[in-house]
Amino acid sequence: ETGVTQSPTHLIKTRGQQVTLRCSSQSGHNTVSWYQQALGQGPQFIFQYYREEENGRGNFPPRFSGLQFPNYSSELNVNALELDDSALYLCASSLSRDGYTFGSGTRLTVV
Amino acid sequence: DQQVKQNSPSLSVQEGRISILNCDYTNSMFDYFLWYKKYPAEGPTFLISISSIKDKNEDGRFTVFLNKSAKHLSLHIVPSQPGDSAVYFCAASAMRETSGSRLTFGEGTQLTVNP
Numbered sequence: 001e002t003g004v005t006q007s008p009t010h011l012i013k014t015r016g017q018q019v020t021l022r023c024s025s026q027s028g029h030n031t032v033s034w035y036q037q038a039l040g041q042g043p044q045f046i047f048q049y050y051r052e053e054e055n056g057r058g059n060f061p062p063r064f065s066g067l068q069f070p071n072y073s074s075e076l077n078v079n080a081l082e083l084d085d086s087a088l089y090l091c092a093s094s095l096s097r098d099g100y101t102f103g104s105g106t107r108l109t110v111v
Numbered sequence: 112d113q114q115v116k117q118n119s120p121s122l123s124v125q126e127g128r129i130s131i132l133n134c135d136y137t138n139s140m141f142d143y144f145l146w147y148k149k150y151p152a153e154g155p156t157f158l159i160s161i162s163s164i165k166d167k168n169e170d171g172r173f174t175v176f177l178n179k180s181a182k183h184l185s186l187h188i189v190p191s192q193p194g195d196s197a198v199y200f201c202a203a204s205a206m207r208e209t210s211g212s213r214l215t216f217g218e219g220t221q222l223t224v225n226p
Contacts (some may be wrong), residue, residue, distance in 0.1 A: 004154070033213065041199050042115070042216030043155070056213055090154055094212065102147075102154030 006091050006103035018079045021106045023091030025072040032074045035090040086110045114138045116205050117217035130188040132220050134201030141203040146186045151196045191224045
């Protein structure tokens with residue numbers, strides 16, 4: 001087991017730009033989920049991928065998109081960044097309902 | 112629409128005493144509940160879970176109680192230790208959801224255990 005690693009750890013972007021966040025899931029975990037945690041709030045579900053297909057989406061606009069690859073890695077892409085997109089983005093991989101393993105997150109700041 | 116609520120943003124207890132963290136939910140479809148602990152600069156770490164068919168689950172110093180009629184769950188930590196100081200999140204999921212095993216989190220409670 002190698003755990004879940006996310007890159008980069010911190011990122012500063014300008015409003016209107018695009019960003020790609022990366023996640024390397026725990027080996028063998030075929031489900032990956034992405035969450036957004038704004039300051040002072042709990043994580044909010046963005047979407048989930050199962051075997052490289054989107055398998056559920058939270059209340060986020062289409063400019064939030066993702067990909068999952070056969071090697072258990074995944075990406076979160078956000079287009080047309082807004083100031084409110086500033087948050088900690090968490091990736092989690094799982095095999096079972098309480099088997100979520102979270103990464104340490106990427107802190108995105110939009111200026 | 113906050114379906115999972117943790118009404119106490121913070122809690123301070125003395126080392127050795129019991130810590131009780133509370134969580135309320137509104138969605139009756141939730142059938143699985145989890146507690147996570149989060150240290151700064153780290154991702155949430157799974158602590159303990161409970162299925163809706165149970166009313167109590169215990170793991171060492173951690174016990175989770177579920178009151179389905181009140182839509183309320185609580186996490187008891189006894190005895191509390193300074194290393195338990197962290198933000199605790201309550202989360203819920205519904206197996207019957209078509210959108211996979213998404214977790215709905217509460218806002219979190221900052222627990223501080225004083226030596």
